Amino acid sequence: MTEFINNFEESNRLRGLAHHAIPGGAHTYAKGDDQYPVLSPGFIAKGFGSHVWDVDGNEYIEYGMGNRAVGLGHAYARVLEAATRQLQLGCNFTRPADIEVECAETFLETIPGAEMVKFCKDGSDATSGAVRLARAVTGRDIIARCGDHPFFSTDDWFIGDTEMNAGIPDAVQKLTVNFQYDNLESVRVLFNRFPGKIAALILEPSRGDDPKNNFLHEVRDLCHRNGALFILDEMITGFRWHNGGAQQLYDIKPDFSCFGKALGNGFSISALAGKREYMKLGGLEQTGSPRVFLLSTTHGAETHALAASIATMRIYQDEPVIEHLYHQGEALRAGIDQVVARHGLDEYFQVTGRSCCLTYATLDQNRTQSQAFRTLFLQETIKRGVLMPSLVVSYTHSDEDVARTVEAVDGALGVYKQALENGVGKYLVGRPSQVVFRRFNRQSAAERTLELADNA
Structure with a gap:
């Protein structure tokens, strides 16, 4: 050249x-x-x-x-057409739009391991929602995150564990601990060091190589034996490793998983998905336990972004x-x-x-x-x-x-x-x-x- x-x-x-x-x-x-x-x-x-x-x-x-965030290509015609049609009807209302149901159903069809989903605007909202929900479910404070994976959220629970932790209270910084990918012993060490205190582990399913020695399944089982929840961050892997996410490729069902990036082919949309028994704690029907302020964002369900997401997911389903x-x-x-x-x-x-x-x-x-x-x-x-x-x-x-x-x-x-x-x-x-x-x-x-x- x-x-x-x-x-x-x-x-x-x-x-x-x-x-x-x-x-x-x-x-x-x-x-x-x-x-x-x-x-x-x-x-x-x-x-x-x-x-x-x-x-x-x-x-x-x-x-x-x-x-x-752009898996199909910039200004991809079928996605733009869907978003444009929806924009002509308005993008944000006082009550939910019907397209919210359609998008949720399409997402749950696309990601078979998910039972309920809530949409938001970026990955940080989704992962932080998962962290809050895990703490509510377990009554514990500590979050263990994979230290080999570079980014999970702009919120304090993660940024406090980085070099750019200015402005994060010391007490918050101490609530996040690290383990290593493909190192089951590093996970065991954390559970032994903080017995009964870890609410959840969060990691990406993969950064490239497939997990070794059944690592994801072993970690999930170790979490459950110790009363903690298992969160997969599928921001990157979700619409690259497999149509159904890396969780489908690796045949593992997490307690929560977080999607975004290519979910809307560049339009701002992300998703927190998970098991119904936990996700419903952020709903209106559960009784006997405190309500969880799960995710509530003014722009989280903008209709044009949902339309873009539906079109994107259907293209992934229909085309190679x-x-x-x-x-x-x-x-x-x-x-x-x-x-x-x-x-x-x-x-x-x-x-x-x-x-x-x-x-x-x-x-x-x-x-x-x-x-x-x-x-x-x-x-x-x-x-x-x-x-x-x-x-x-x-x-x-x-x-x-x-x-x-x-x-x-x-x-x-x-x-x-x-x-x-x-x-x-x-x-x-x-x-x-x-x-x-x-x-x-x-x-x-x-x-x-x-x-x-x-x-x-």
């Missing part, structure tokens, strides 16, 4: 305005300027299928797809969406692996994850994870018309997209190899990107210089 010159004039103008008006310059930390190179599009103007155009008119093949995600992901992995081998970079650049949800690792001369080399790689692929914070494909990623992406990666890795030999600072324009969860915003100038020198 021929390298082209990106013009970021309008993006750069908007950056200053954005940071003046919006803390962080964006409403999602993962979309912030600190996650991308200096030479990158700051703002996207439109998207169609697997391509996006920034405010300066530059076109990119996109991977990441709205932080995995999941099969396409796996197929294109496998082709992408194979093509990039060949390029990596040709450059002799097997120990420095690695494609990881499940084929339907790939990512990559960028390693420095010491074979350790490097933000500087990640930033360089992003810089060079952006130059070649590909925006790839991850390698997450959609239903609209074509064979041509994959071929052009492999070509762009080939060119980028040529620069990457030179940077390994001569120092990343000679090729990277500006500062490296940073991880989201960090206690302080900026490294000092001396620290940044040292990082670049270490990679020289």
